[in-house]
Amino acid sequence: MIQKIINRVLNKQKSIYIAETQIRFNGEKYYEDIIETQITNKETLIGLGRGVELVFENGKPLKAYQYYEEMQRLTVYSRIKERELQPDEKQYKLPAFKINYILKFEENPNGFHQLGGNFSNEFKVPINNCCVPFQYLGFINNEDENFKWLPFKLHLTCPIYLNFEQIFLDYSDDSSPVILNLEDVEICDTSFNEVKKDSVIIFEEQRFDFKKSVEYSGIIDSGMPNWMQGQYIPTCPKSGRKMKFLCQLHNGPKMKSSNIVPEGDWNKNYFDELNFCGADLYVFFEPISKVACYFVQYT
Structure with missing residues (x-):
């Protein structure tokens, strides 16, 4: 765990969290307005059981993760899975943002x-x-x-x-x-x-x-x-x-x-x-x- 944190610091990794699932990181104004309105923190995504995390490394998109909920035997579990970045999302620039709560x-x-x-x-x-x-x-x-x-x-x-x-x-x-x-x-x-x-x-x-x-x-x-x-x-x-x-x-x-x-x-x-x-x-x-x-x- 400590080594993972050290690697994130050395590689200058940073994540943004969007409380929406139907989102594209391609710079289109429609999505940019949504990102500005729905950008939040990890705790909120977990609490809501939905959203997308976009991980940047050295200012460029590295990976994306989908947050969702899954029910098993009447119990709801929080899940995270990797979401494939589309070609037009790989050049997305880290936006200046204010976290919404x-x-x-x-x-x-x-x-x-x-x-x-x-x-x-x-x-x-x-x-x-x-x-x-x-x-x-x-x-x-x-x-x-x-x-x-x-x-x-x-x-x-x-x-x-x-x-x-x-x-x-x-x-x-x-x-x-x-x-x-x-x-x-x-x-x-x-x-x-x-x-x-x-x-x-x-x-x-x-x-x-x-x-x-x-x-x-x-x-x-x-x-x-x-x-x-x-x-x-x-x-x-x-x-x-x-x-x-x-x-x-x-x-x-x-x-x-x-x-x-x-x-x-x-x-x-x-x-x-x-x-x-x-x-x-x-x-x-x-x-x-x-x-x-x-x-x-x-x-």
Whole structure:
């Protein structure tokens, strides 16, 4: 073991760890954006049970390893196997990078951040003519050291019962955001006949913090996205810049009050607590233009 470490030092070996399996090291922008977003440490790959390690020697790719999990007799084991480098990957240059950590939800009555709550004088509903209303989802507070890159405390809102593809909100006025792709959003329909324009649903307030982890909470997480369908890093329509991952919501606090009458027991599940109809809601933000992007991915 000691000799192996000495050899790595002498040969100037260095590894990078990417928390994705479908990745190519060929310099294409699509993959470079993913690498920047998903680059992490070895412990996270082991914790997640998936990812790729790329080993460099003297600045050039030497080997690649696939991290995965295997079940044997009801026990899950962490495995690593060598992954063949393709010809166009052998000249890949070691990127300058900042390690991303999973920031996991941890409930705290005095926490920096909040799920649920209601619109107020501090934050108003975006003006729209959608067939269903926007819901208030909570806020991410830039007083947290992890979110100093945000220009202000960011209030989250989204019409969670609308069949939208993506929504871009301009927070130039952080108390009253504007929908940039308003026409696209307003033509979307809903799968819930019981939800109307004047429907109201408010979720209980739940304060929390984010804590570094090697696994996701399945409630709200930050630091590094956990893709349900495939990697998608949006571009800001206002500035043309790549947007930065803010958070991913799976579910949240219970319903506090509502005037929605569910059509049946199955639909009732979608109103009992903050959720996204079997999907995860992703939020990205571009801090210079102050634009957020909301979209969902289904499992």
